[in-house]
Amino acid sequence: EPEVTQTPSHQVTQMGQEVILRCVPISNHLYFYWYRQILGQKVEFLVSFYNNEISEKSEIFDDQFSVERPDGSNFTLKIRSTKLEDSAMYFCASSDGVADEQFFGPGTRLTVL
């Protein structure tokens, strides 16, 4: 069964460093998403991406964040200068339609020291 994959599973970085989180969405899906979940809190939407551009973003997704689809399979989230409060699980998701079922990857645990 097709699934969303994410790498790395755990990333440790120093405050102020740049990190890139990687995702491979389900192959025939066209809509891609990033969410984050701070420990003990709810899952929060960051950004959606369709047709090589951002279609929607939340207030959390400020200028420190960017997304890219560098090739036909990968979808990345870059955090330019990490802060302590960026420590969270980051989930990638994909779907084949707007407001359709979204399937989540296993997540990347980001720890900022």
Place this chain on the structure above:
Amino acid sequence: QKEVEQNSGPLSVPEGAIASLNCTYSDRGSQSFFWYRQYSGKSPELIMSIYSNGDKEDGRFTAQLNKASQYVSLLIRDSQPSDSATYLCAVPIQADGLTFGKGTHLIIQP
């Protein structure tokens, strides 16, 4: 601010009984609704989607939607210990980014 509300629990249900999970949402214009299951330390796993008023059944799971009252529920029949998890209700925000509730922690007692 568009909100999705759930009782955080824990909700404790004996094995074999029916677990009933509820969710309310603030945006009257919402058209699609999703239930996810999340085990501790894992990612959300899609359980059910529902788009129309009424019931939708899939195996031991039934989703119920009442748009007039702005609530959606999930019933789990013949509850098993493996159903013990946090159940997340999710609704698309403006376009397709999902707003999640805080989740209901369900415990199935053997």
